[in-house]
């Protein structure tokens with residue numbers, strides 16, 4: 443049976459550390475202040491936005507949620523982002539994803555001030571991530587690295603296979619794994635014979651939103667398996683990995699829930715604090 447990479451526990455530990463940093467910023471009159479824009483009524487997004495607001499409050503961070511109707515135009519969202527960019531009190535801005543289909547997410551990302559881009563999804567910060575000169579990291583990818591670091595898993599020389607090429611998880615995680623000297627492949631819906639790739643991987647990351655896509659025959663004995671999938675099936679949360687079977691072969695594995703998810707929120711809070719500190723250093 444593989445050992446569990448316990449995201450819930452690690453997130454709690456990281457949260458305690460972060461609390462002290464926030465306390466210091468507050469005592470200097472530099473309280474982090476971030477804004478989440480949520481467009482539409484996606485039920486999962488509502489849960490995640492509420493979780494972020496709760497975590498921020500607990501840490502002493504000011505959080506504002508802008509809940510916009512699904513029919514809000516792209517121009518209206520851009521106008522809101524520009525207003526938040528221009529407000530010197532605000533240190534972080536993000537747009538909860540997914541956004542409704544009529545909105546071009548790339549346009550929104552290109553509008554966010556890179557210095558307030560807590561999600562690390564603006565073109566400028568994406569570029570910095572790939573040249574290894576970044577001051578912020580995308581929350582989920584960062585959370586996965588935090589989890590592996592906590593359990594002292596050295597990635598040097600490991601073959602990593604990421605299933606999923608999203609801008610939020612797959613692509614940025616590839617950049618962070620490369621930074622840790624892993625050799626990285628990104629697989630996707632057009633990849634021929636997924637199993638041929640995953641079976642040779644030392645580390646498999648599943649981030650596609652397809653329940654139990656990764657089965658035991660697709661991973662090698664002793665692999666590290668990271669499940670980013672959160673699929674709601676019959677009111678249950680199911681990952682992209684068949685946990686019961688794959689955990690018998692893996693050396694390390696993340697559960698769903700309680701694996702990567704809690705670290706996504708914790709890592710986001712870390713990025714909020716990092717940008718608030720830069721804001722502070724820039725403006726006195």
Ligand SMILES: Nc1nc2c(c(=O)[nH]1)N[C@@H](CN(C=O)c1ccc(C(=O)N[C@@H](CCC(=O)O)C(=O)O)cc1)CN2
Pocket residue numbers: 489490493536537538539540561581582610672679698699700701702703704705706707
């Ligand atoms: N702008 C962004 N949008 C989205 C991101 C993101 O990083 N930036 N990530 C996901 C959603 N997400 C945060 O936004 C998120 C996902 C999962 C969890 C979490 O704690 N999961 C729990 C289960 C919670 C549940 O009951 O659903 C777990 O895995 O244990 C938090 C945040 C997409 N959008």
